[in-house]
Amino acid sequence: MVRMAAAQRRASLVQAALRVIARDGVAAATTRAIVAEADMPLASFHYAFRSRDELIAELIRFVVENEALAAAEALSIAGDLRTTIRHGLKAFLDVVASDPLREQAMLELTQYALRTPELSGSARLQYESYYRAAAGILEAVAQQFDLTWKKPIPQMARILITLTDGLTLGWLVDRDMAAAEGVIDFAAEALASLAQEGPL
Amino acid sequence: MVRMAAAQRRASLVQAALRVIARDGVAAATTRAIVAEADMPLASFHYAFRSRDELIAELIRFVVENEALAAAEALSIAGDLRTTIRHGLKAFLDVVASDPLREQAMLELTQYALRTPELSGSARLQYESYYRAAAGILEAVAQQFDLTWKKPIPQMARILITLTDGLTLGWLVDRDMAAAEGVIDFAAEALASLAQEGPL
DNA sequence: TCCCGACCTGGACACTTGACCCAGTCGGAT
DNA sequence: ATCCGACTGGGTCAAGTGTCCAGGTCGGGA
Incomplete structure (x- = not known):
């Protein structure tokens, strides 16, 4: 060695x-x-x-610091807000689909952390890091389209993560991309309706 | 013995x-x-x-047959559609909160099944059962309010399960009920906007 | 009453696992 | 060149695991 x-x-x-x-x-x-x-x-x-x-x-500490939705950061602005969100969510799901085992591992690690008393804080940190990444993306989009979100950013971030988590879980089970895209259409529509014209 | x-x-x-x-x-x-x-x-x-x-x-077969969202069936019709959905989601989350370990176990079982080749079909069955339960609830609500859903029931069911899964996962990690209720408000609003007047 | 098949169970086996000892080896500071 | 502390790694241990056997026990039908 x-x-x-x-x-x-x-x-x-x-x-x-x-x-x-x-x-x-x-x-x-x-x-x-x-x-x-x-x-x-x-x-x-x-x-x-x-x-x-x-x-x-x-390992969990490493994951929390280095892997939070990094892939979704390469956000492409395309067409209107709803389209941009839909493309973003689709890109996220494509990342999941390109390496499903990685995402499954993240889920398992969260669960493992929740089960282990000394690590339960790590699960919280992992999600805080997700929320932070989501908040960053939401703010970037708002700035790009010159609009503001109707709900406070932290709340918006939690909504976004709720949607991506649910999307991921569902896709991991049946790998039905068409069905997942139906959900993405809904999510994009719902999120877009939470934006209003005008900068801060 | x-x-x-x-x-x-x-x-x-x-x-x-x-x-x-x-x-x-x-x-x-x-x-x-x-x-x-x-x-x-x-x-x-x-x-x-x-x-x-x-x-x-x-065990997984038992879970799939007997536990699919049974709690959410006791749906109370209260006020308008949006309020009813919000109460339903809140009731669901209360069930999760009343016995978090049970829900966490369900998640772990899904994951375990996904990891085990002979059981990967079981995970799919588990979710099909969730979707069926969700579809039943959505149809009951539609009938109660004399309206129809803008998307086909299977798609609506998947959307609902996506939301409850994401909600559950988020709550299990930080147990922040106030934040979860914010997400519920969003979900209720978004789901209600997918309904239109008039029976089938 | 007898008897047979269904049910019960203490004990053992082969294997995997986390942990760790301790004799060996290297390389850079002196 | 030497030396000492950091690094290496074969081998071993106790604990825990899934599985199975072989002999025991019971109840109900003949």
Whole structure:
């Protein structure tokens, strides 16, 4: 094994664990599976981390900081507000569809965090990060179209995340893109109706 | 142990497993934990079920048939359409809030089923059952108010489930009822706008 | 009454898991 | 060049897991 600083080894293990979790689920993320994915000897695990739980905690911290809806940020302004929202939601769902296991892993991690007392705060942080990303997007759209939202941004952000979560969950189960697009049409219409002319 | 027909023992074990899963999660539903919850000797498990997977499969079948949004059926007609929908959604969320672990267990079961090839069909069935329940409610409301929905019922049902799923997920994470009620207001408004006067 | 099949269960097996010890190895500061 | 602390990794342990066996026990039909 190449010599490696402990911090770097921790990062490698977190990445490997993320791949294992996406491929086979949280339950399959055993120390041995992670170490095999990272191509390290088993003992390296407990040299870098005190315990498996410590790895999971760091993994969740990483996810919260780095992965919040990053894909949706490349928002394209096209036509009117409703169309833009619809395209944005469709783009989001396409990201989910392009790597369903990743999104499923995020859901599982949230659930795992909720079940683990020491990590329940992490689930909250994960969602706060989602809400923050959603708020950013909503503000950008409002500015682009020179309009304001009828409800306060935090509330709008929660509505948007509620919709994307529901959309994701439904699609993951039956992978019916046509049905999902029907829901997207509804969501775009409903969200657009919450905008009003005029800047702040 | 009292003498018991095999079928009845299977049912008891399924109920015990359901309690264990709600309390401690799917991962904790080991044969020993289930058997302890049911107050049976370990060997009874494999007398009643060929394997743990068979128990889980039967458990999911039970859930799908018996628990689909049954609570929301006691729908109260109050005031106008929008108010009725809002009350219905609030009642649904109250059910979730009254026993959060149960709903969390349902989510985990869906996820588990999605991860298990032989059970992925079960997840689909679970959601079809949700959609059917939602469709029933939507039709009842439409009839009560003498109106029709602008989109076909299956599509309306999916929209409703998308909203309740997102609502549930968000509430489970931060348990912020006030924020959730804000989303409910939005959902009620949006859904009500999809109705039009006149019977079929 | 007897008997047979359905039901019960203590115990064991093979395997996986998280954890960790300790003898070895490297590399940069002195 | 040497040395010491950081790093490596084979091997091992106890605990926990799903599964199964083999012999016991009971109740109802003949």
